Amino acid sequence: METSFVHSIAEADPTRVDLLGGKGAGLAGMARANLPVPPAFVITTTACRAYFDGDRNPPEGLWDEVDAALEELERQTGKGFGDTANPLLVSVRSGAPVSMPGMMDTILNLGLTRSSVEGLAELTGRPLFAWDAYRRFVRMFAEIVFGVPAQPMDQATEHALPNGRTEDVDRIISLVDRLERITLGHARRPIPGDPREQLQQAIAAVFDSWNNKRARDYRKANGISGVHGTGVTVQTMVFGNFGKDSGTGVAFTRDPATGVSELYGEFLVDAQGEDVVAGLRTPLDLQHMAEVMPEAHEALAEIAHRLERHYGDMQDIEFTVERGKLWMLQTRRAKRSARAAVKVAVDLVDEGVIDSREAVRRITPDRINELLHPVVVPDDDAVLLAEGLPASPGGAAGIVVFDADEAAELAAHGTDVVLVRTETSPDDFHGMMAAKAVVTTRGGVTSHAAVVARGAGKTCVVGAGAIRIDYDQQLLRVDGTVVSRGEEITVDGTTGKVFLGALRTDEPQLDEYFERVMTWADEIRTLGVRANADTPEDAEAARRLGAAGIGLCRTEHMFFTGERIEAMRQVIMAPNAVARAEHLAKLEPHQASDFEGIFRAMDGFPVTIRLLDPPLHEFLPRQEDLLGRITDLKLKLKEAADLETMDRLIDEINEAETILDRVERLSEVNPMLGHRGCRLGIAFPEITEMQARAIFTAAVRCVEQGIDVQPEIMIPLVAYSSEFAQQEKVVRDTASSIFNRTGLSIAYKVGTMIELPRAALTADRIAERAEFFSFGTNDLTQTTIGLSRDDSSRFLPGYVDRGLLEYDPFQTIDIDGVGELVKVGVEKGRKVRNDLKIGVCGEHGGDPASIDFLQGVGIDYVSCSTYRVPVARLAAARAALD
Numbered sequence: 001m002e003t004s005f006v007h008s009i010a011e012a013d014p015t016r017v018d019l020l021g022g023k024g025a026g027l028a029g030m031a032r033a034n035l036p037v038p039p040a041f042v043i044t045t046t047a048c049r050a051y052f053d054g055d056r057n058p059p060e061g062l063w064d065e066v067d068a069a070l071e072e073l074e075r076q077t078g079k080g081f082g083d084t085a086n087p088l089l090v091s092v093r094s095g096a097p098v099s100m101p102g103m104m105d106t107i108l109n110l111g112l113t114r115s116s117v118e119g120l121a122e123l124t125g126r127p128l129f130a131w132d133a134y135r136r137f138v139r140m141f142a143e144i145v146f147g148v149p150a151q152p153m154d155q156a157t158e159h160a161l162p163n164g165r166t167e168d169v170d171r172i173i174s175l176v177d178r179l180e181r182i183t184l185g186h187a188r189r190p191i192p193g194d195p196r197e198q199l200q201q202a203i204a205a206v207f208d209s210w211n212n213k214r215a216r217d218y219r220k221a222n223g224i225s226g227v228h229g230t231g232v233t234v235q236t237m238v239f240g241n242f243g244k245d246s247g248t249g250v251a252f253t254r255d256p257a258t259g260v261s262e263l264y265g266e267f268l269v270d271a272q273g274e275d276v277v278a279g280l281r282t283p284l285d286l287q288h289m290a291e292v293m294p295e296a297h298e299a300l301a302e303i304a305h306r307l308e309r310h311y312g313d314m315q316d317i318e319f320t321v322e323r324g325k326l327w328m329l330q331t332r333r334a335k336r337s338a339r340a341a342v343k344v345a346v347d348l349v350d351e352g353v354i355d356s357r358e359a360v361r362r363i364t365p366d367r368i369n370e371l372l373h374p375v376v377v378p379d380d381d382a383v384l385l386a387e388g389l390p391a392s393p394g395g396a397a398g399i400v401v402f403d404a405d406e407a408a409e410l411a412a413h414g415t416d417v418v419l420v421r422t423e424t425s426p427d428d429f430h431g432m433m434a435a436k437a438v439v440t441t442r443g444g445v446t447s448h449a450a451v452v453a454r455g456a457g458k459t460c461v462v463g464a465g466a467i468r469i470d471y472d473q474q475l476l477r478v479d480g481t482v483v484s485r486g487e488e489i490t491v492d493g494t495t496g497k498v499f500l501g502a503l504r505t506d507e508p509q510l511d512e513y514f515e516r517v518m519t520w521a522d523e524i525r526t527l528g529v530r531a532n533a534d535t536p537e538d539a540e541a542a543r544r545l546g547a548a549g550i551g552l553c554r555t556e557h558m559f560f561t562g563e564r565i566e567a568m569r570q571v572i573m574a575p576n577a578v579a580r581a582e583h584l585a586k587l588e589p590h591q592a593s594d595f596e597g598i599f600r601a602m603d604g605f606p607v608t609i610r611l612l613d614p615p616l617h618e619f620l621p622r623q624e625d626l627l628g629r630i631t632d633l634k635l636k637l638k639e640a641a642d643l644e645t646m647d648r649l650i651d652e653i654n655e656a657e658t659i660l661d662r663v664e665r666l667s668e669v670n671p672m673l674g675h676r677g678c679r680l681g682i683a684f685p686e687i688t689e690m691q692a693r694a695i696f697t698a699a700v701r702c703v704e705q706g707i708d709v710q711p712e713i714m715i716p717l718v719a720y721s722s723e724f725a726q727q728e729k730v731v732r733d734t735a736s737s738i739f740n741r742t743g744l745s746i747a748y749k750v751g752t753m754i755e756l757p758r759a760a761l762t763a764d765r766i767a768e769r770a771e772f773f774s775f776g777t778n779d780l781t782q783t784t785i786g787l788s789r790d791d792s793s794r795f796l797p798g799y800v801d802r803g804l805l806e807y808d809p810f811q812t813i814d815i816d817g818v819g820e821l822v823k824v825g826v827e828k829g830r831k832v833r834n835d836l837k838i839g840v841c842g843e844h845g846g847d848p849a850s851i852d853f854l855q856g857v858g859i860d861y862v863s864c865s866t867y868r869v870p871v872a873r874l875a876a877a878r879a880a881l882d
């Protein structure tokens, strides 16, 4: 079968998506199911690859096969390709094996020429229709095949057809003349008068579109690799613009935003497909189609149902009604919001179409993030600016920006922006992705903006028609209200409302469908999921999101707030151990009460508390700030008029200089590899003692209240087993003294982070004492690759861009290097202690691709930031299924 480049959809194998592309395979599937599909053939992805291999020359025999397939179309339709009296017209469309919406180009009405347009007019008795079809063809062919810029052609079209249509055929004919002149001017060649030439050039152009910038950007942004080349579908045209009993539309078998099971979509009477997508005329909903064309609507609903059963999933379909008869033009797996993905999967289980394992497999873990997105908090004082269609749920505020490049640039500097445009095109993709939200003033729920935003989980409102954008003045107007570039607005993608100013947003409510999917995921997965949480509030949220314990409580985070940092500074400034202990005593009650709150939130679950990790200078003011302050104070001292002020200033200068001196003495050339982690606790055992005391005091208090506490004390940045032994002793001695004093004894564990290559390589030695391991893959990545986690972002993205690396190793675990060390650590640790509990608490613990790898390594659990817990639960389930 692969030996031929062209397959008729009536005979093609619908499962060969790789060969036919998604569009071709969908048509073949529908043809096989005897659905009404206009006759068509597909040129395979193999032909496309051969075209590129041959330096953009069609492979030998391709045109002969195309001619034969055309003859077959002629036979089936009774029309002639190039026949001036009864011309066969076709559409030429791209279709890659992976859906790339809007990324490649389509040409409609191909086969029309200056001579056959008259024949079509005569045959149909509709000159207006015939000339309009030719006008559309010229416009598309000129841009896609010849690369004529859109702007002059669109300007000419807008001038001739202000509302996108006219009843005056002469107007269209003179527009065609104008379009042809523009084409000749730019391309230096006319639109071919021979339909075969049209077709060959169009096919080559569709091949070429596989490699245009838009397509390449889309593949890059969506991590699409390993597919090469597009299929080309050549299909007999059916016409939705044949008058009042014709029309065209797109439909989803369920609502793609909410997942509600009802046919959902848009329809335009007397229109061609591109009119719906272009957003020039506002389409009607399908309810309206039920009223004006009840029979076609009923047929559509029936087919939609059959297609869902056939493919076992929600479909996105394109159809045309030509003089009352329904034709199916496309079916594919529908893109959907995360909320819809969850609801549809659950509903399909309830309907007996798929099982719960398949439902879990269908939901991409990262998309769960979208369910955790903030929602706009209702506010009586909020000023409604405009209302459009709710294209993609979520709530976000940001400053108004009208240009995609600018949106991307501002967002890269951390500014929240809302991209506002009349409509978007694939050229705006990068700006849309960078923006917090997208608003368009034109187009429906299947417009480019809506489809792209929904697919990406980006808050989006489309068709907010009351907004008038003035790109020159960089402002938008709604009646009398003017909003300039840089002013804030809030977008509610769930309701379709756009508000003035930045409104508060709030955490979303997770619904019953989400809970059901999560329950299935929990039944399937074998990996535990814990949270990295440092406060009682975080711990409570983590429990709500399904964390079975805390895998990493970074205790230094408890020192960074309010009066605690002051106390911590005093600890660091203390001249001797006695003074240090005195200041540490001030911190202890804070730590104890935090631990108590965390234990309470995690009643019945383990809580891994890591002892102080970062270098001490991080708690002190920055050297530059201190120097600046000292200079300021000295200036003030010069100008001071009274003795009292002078005394005060001198005291302040002395104090700042003492701190500066300490900062200078603590400062390290490479603090990440310096005095941090257990090295601090070894130098200042009183810090470890204080932390251990706070942990066990809190634990005792909780046990007294009937709470089940399971403390796991974790020693950071251990390289040598001797370091671990020394710190372990401090912890155990402290615990014993508290247990002796209170008469209570609580089971606890002392374990270590494995975050240095030496620790992984000597894990057997460390496991002789350590009762658990937690791989700190952030530091392990930094130290294995020798790549600073704080500086890598300056150049690492360039590595990914240039293809030196497939991904950022701080986001997804470097399997060959860091992953290998994890494997060694697990193996060596378990050899000594076969019940050794092992987790991963670096950022990779919440990354689905890393979880996939970690599943196979034999660890017990992953631990990730609170809001990634559901993502990790789902990823772990999918990893177990794989």
Ligand code: PEP
Pocket: 552, 554, 613, 755, 775, 776, 777, 778, 779, 780, 841, 842, 843
């Ligand atoms: C790690 O290094 O992976 C880790 C979890 O610790 P931190 O990020 O606090 O250094």
Ligand code: MG
Pocket: 755, 776, 778, 779
């Ligand atoms: Mg670390």
